[in-house]
Amino acid sequence: MKCEVAQNRLLALSDPNRAPDELRAHVSACAGCRAFAAGVQKLDVLLASLPVPPSPAKAAFLQRVAAAGPVIHVKPKRDSAVDLLPAFARKGRWQYASAGLAAAVLVAAGWFALSGTKPQTKPEPMARKHDLLNKQVQTVASLAKADTPPKRLDVWSGAADDLRAETKAIYKIAQDDEMKVLTRMLQKVIYEGLLKQAELLPDADPAERQRLLTRTIAQLKATETETAELSKVAPPNSQKQLIRMTEIARDGRTKLQTILDKGA
Amino acid sequence: MPTAGHPPTGRLSWTFATDATEPLRTPGIAGLSVPTDALLSTEESEWIAAAQAGDRRAYGRLVEHYWDRLYRWLFHLTRDRHKAEDLAQETFLKALAALHSFRPGSNFRAWLFRIGHNNFVNLKRSERRTTQTLPEDAVGPPVATAEHTAEGRETVQVVAKAVADLPPDFRSALMLRAEQGLSFKEVATIMNITEETARWRVFKARQKLMAVLGPDVLGMTSDK
Amino acid sequence: MKRSLLTLSFFAGLAAWASAQSPSVGPSPAEELKMLKANGTLMEDLLGHGVRVADANTPLDRAEKCRDASASLKRAIEDAGDDPDRIVELAEHLAAIIRDGLAPNLATARDQIHPGSQDYGRMSKLHTEVRQDFALYQQAIPSDGKSGRSSRVKDARQKLSEAGARVPAMKE
Numbered sequence: 001m002k003c004e005v006a007q008n009r010l011l012a013l014s015d016p017n018r019a020p021d022e023l024r025a026h027v028s029a030c031a032g033c034r035a036f037a038a039g040v041q042k043l044d045v046l047l048a049s050l051p052v053p054p055s056p057a058k059a060a061f062l063q064r065v066a067a068a069g070p071v072i073h074v075k076p077k078r079d080s081a082v083d084l085l086p087a088f089a090r091k092g093r094w095q096y097a098s099a100g101l102a103a104a105v106l107v108a109a110g111w112f113a114l115s116g117t118k119p120q121t122k123p124e125p126m127a128r129k130h131d132l133l134n135k136q137v138q139t140v141a142s143l144a145k146a147d148t149p150p151k152r153l154d155v156w157s158g159a160a161d162d163l164r165a166e167t168k169a170i171y172k173i174a175q176d177d178e179m180k181v182l183t184r185m186l187q188k189v190i191y192e193g194l195l196k197q198a199e200l201l202p203d204a205d206p207a208e209r210q211r212l213l214t215r216t217i218a219q220l221k222a223t224e225t226e227t228a229e230l231s232k233v234a235p236p237n238s239q240k241q242l243i244r245m246t247e248i249a250r251d252g253r254t255k256l257q258t259i260l261d262k263g264a
Numbered sequence: 265m266p267t268a269g270h271p272p273t274g275r276l277s278w279t280f281a282t283d284a285t286e287p288l289r290t291p292g293i294a295g296l297s298v299p300t301d302a303l304l305s306t307e308e309s310e311w312i313a314a315a316q317a318g319d320r321r322a323y324g325r326l327v328e329h330y331w332d333r334l335y336r337w338l339f340h341l342t343r344d345r346h347k348a349e350d351l352a353q354e355t356f357l358k359a360l361a362a363l364h365s366f367r368p369g370s371n372f373r374a375w376l377f378r379i380g381h382n383n384f385v386n387l388k389r390s391e392r393r394t395t396q397t398l399p400e401d402a403v404g405p406p407v408a409t410a411e412h413t414a415e416g417r418e419t420v421q422v423v424a425k426a427v428a429d430l431p432p433d434f435r436s437a438l439m440l441r442a443e444q445g446l447s448f449k450e451v452a453t454i455m456n457i458t459e460e461t462a463r464w465r466v467f468k469a470r471q472k473l474m475a476v477l478g479p480d481v482l483g484m485t486s487d488k
Numbered sequence: 489m490k491r492s493l494l495t496l497s498f499f500a501g502l503a504a505w506a507s508a509q510s511p512s513v514g515p516s517p518a519e520e521l522k523m524l525k526a527n528g529t530l531m532e533d534l535l536g537h538g539v540r541v542a543d544a545n546t547p548l549d550r551a552e553k554c555r556d557a558s559a560s561l562k563r564a565i566e567d568a569g570d571d572p573d574r575i576v577e578l579a580e581h582l583a584a585i586i587r588d589g590l591a592p593n594l595a596t597a598r599d600q601i602h603p604g605s606q607d608y609g610r611m612s613k614l615h616t617e618v619r620q621d622f623a624l625y626q627q628a629i630p631s632d633g634k635s636g637r638s639s640r641v642k643d644a645r646q647k648l649s650e651a652g653a654r655v656p657a658m659k660e
Contacts, residue, residue, distance in 0.1 A: 008467070008471075011467045011470045011471050011474070012463055012464075012466070012467040014441070014447060014448055014463075035479075036474075038482075038483070039474060039479070039482035039483065040470065040474065042482050042483055043423075043442075043470060043473055043474065043477070043482055044442045046419070046420070046423045046482075047423070047427065047438065047439065047442040047443055048442055048443045049420070050340070050420065050423065050424050050427065050443070051420065051424070052335070052336050052339040052340070052345075052348075053339070053345045055331070055332070055335045055345070055348070055349055055352070057349035057352070057353060058327075058331045058332070058335070058349075058352075061327065061331070061352075061353055061356065062324060062327060062328060062331075065320060065323065065324040065327060066320075066321075066324060068320060128515055128519060128523070129577050130523035130524075130526070130527050130577070131515075132523070132524070132527070132531065133523070133527045133530065133531055133534075133577075133581070134581070136531045136534045136535060136538070137534060137561075137581040137584050137585060138584070139534070139535070139538050140534055140537055140538045140541060140554070140557050140585060140589060141584055141585060141588035141589045143538050143541045143542045144541050144550050144553075144554050144585075144588065144589030144590070144592070144593055145588065145589070145592065146542070152542050155542075156542075159535075159538075166520070166524065169515075169517055169520045170517050170520050170521045170524060172517060173517050173518060173521055174521055174524075177353075178521060178524060178525060178528075180350075181524065181528040181531075181532065182524075184532060185531065185532060185535055188532075188535050188536070188539065189535065192539045193538070193539060193542065196542070196543070197542065240346075244346065
């Protein structure tokens with residue numbers, strides 16, 4: 001057996017410590033391949049020992065599981081749940097669209113189970129209107145009217161402030177997954193909204209450009225400061241997302257500063 | 265079960281195993297006695313059956329048992345603690361909702377990791393649509409122990425970087441095999457590929473790492 | 489002195505807090521959280537639509553993206569079942585998107601795009617689809633049950649019709 005062949009076979013083994021007789025015979029007789037084999041063994045050991053950061057989310061998740069009561073109430077509908085078993089038999093990949101929709105149903109069903117109540121497909125009746133939803137609708141309508149980057153930047157800044165207010169309203173009682181909704185929205189507002197429009201600000205009026213960017217930077221700074229302060233006093237369930245929101249605001253502010261400095 | 269890995273302690277054989285009957289080493293759990301596969305399998309089957317019957321504590325046992333493994337693998341895939349935790353959580357939620365569809369007696373670990381893999385794929389797809397994201401977490405520093413030397417820590421960091429540089433599909437297959445100890449067949453099930461492709465990906469990943477890390481890191485001495 | 493300063497700062501804080509709230513008594517954190525949970529997905533959808541509207545380069549593009557946003561709200565109305573409060577809220581939002589977003593942009597597009605131009609066919613198609621949408625929007629709002637009997641739902645339906653009336657007719 002040639003050394004190259006032997007070494008390739010070593011690399012393809014399920015377990016580098018276990019080899020067929022023929023391969024073992026060559027390795028035993030060949031110093032180079034013996035050294036190579038030892039290297040492959042050591043590699044697998046090193047891979048198994050790579051450090052990862054500890055995961056505080058595990059304890060929180062297990063707490064949620066325990067707090068939800070002893071009985072799981074999920075009653076998934078046959079027509080809406082994805083039966084994962086046939087997926088193993090299929091060779092092709094899932095259709096992304098249907099998997100995404102079914103996945104959303106599964107995650108929702110999972111949360112309903114953890115909440116300890118029967119699954120709900122419709123929101124509970126409420127007489128009070130949701131101010132943040134109203135503001136989001138206004139954001140879309142305002143963006144439809146805004147035909148320049150400065151105007152759009154203004155709208156997006158307002159949207160970020162709206163999310164900051166909502167965060168402050170609920171952080172004391174919200175769970176991580178509920179806060180995560182706000183984190184995602186803030187991320188979208190800053191990265192896909194604010195920063196994009198900031199890049200498009202016209203150079204023709206440098207003073208106006210500077211004024212707009214400086215103002216937006218100050219607004220993000222306010223978000224960053226507030227979420228940082230809240231994270232210090234927040235209960236554990238919302239702390240992680242508050243820290244994330246602080247990071248997002250800080251990163252957005254830093255990038256805006258870079259845009260501002262580039263034009264200076 | 266530790267979430268931060270440790271280099272193996274105790275007796276370590278660098279000589280090539282000559283005894284084909286030597287039992288498979290279980291990677292990823294250094295210095296701990298691990299229940300035999302048979303015992304774990306029996307307990308796990310009981311937990312699954314109980315969870316399918318509506319026992320939430322049994323589901324909690326499954327979470328307790330699999331979280332660290334799943335999270336470790338997802339961290340290697342995402343290189344981001346937050347994303348890995350989010351994916352782990354999403355995976356367990358989807359598993360809970362789909363528990364009724366799991367066939368008792370079949371491979372629960374592969375089933376669970378398959379859900380995790382699909383969630384990771386969905387995440388990558390949605391990230392491609394996002395223009396900017398935060399920088400990924402750096403690899404966490406190894407836990408300081410008496411066995412660690414400065415050299416050992418450096419080796420770990422070098423290996424971690426080389427693994428992180430692998431394309432995700434290769435990294436995924438490699439870590440399922442090397443860290444999780446799964447068979448090529450299980451890797452194939454999880455990643456929705458053929459067993460041959462699973463084997464090839466692990467082969468290519470190891471080949472790349474052997475070339476990148478070289479004799480200095482892997483302690484190979486060649487008298488060729 | 490210290491006490492009066494504390495009292496002052498307390499009221500100053502209260503005033504600042506109050507000014508940040510809506511004029512009427514605001515929701516409690518629990519109510520706010522309930523609404524966030526109910527509307528989280530819809531709001532994320534709407535933000536996504538907002539991004540696409542902002543990225544649109546022309547009034548016709550913006551009108552198309554507003555139509556997509558309207559579709560999300562229509563789906564939310566369908567999911568509301570027989571809940572008059574929710575239907576009213578969502579129908580009013582749908583009306584706002586049509587009235588303030590879709591209709592004005594389609595009107596501008598109509599003024600700018602002439603027959604024979606590249607975008608004329610696309611604009612005609614959008615116009616037809618928007619008209620068809622209104623039938624679907626009206627169908628989404630229940631006409632029987634508790635919601636069907638509700639005068640507020642009927643008012644919301646009327647607002648939706650008025651918003652639809654703002655969609656301009658195509659030039660011959």
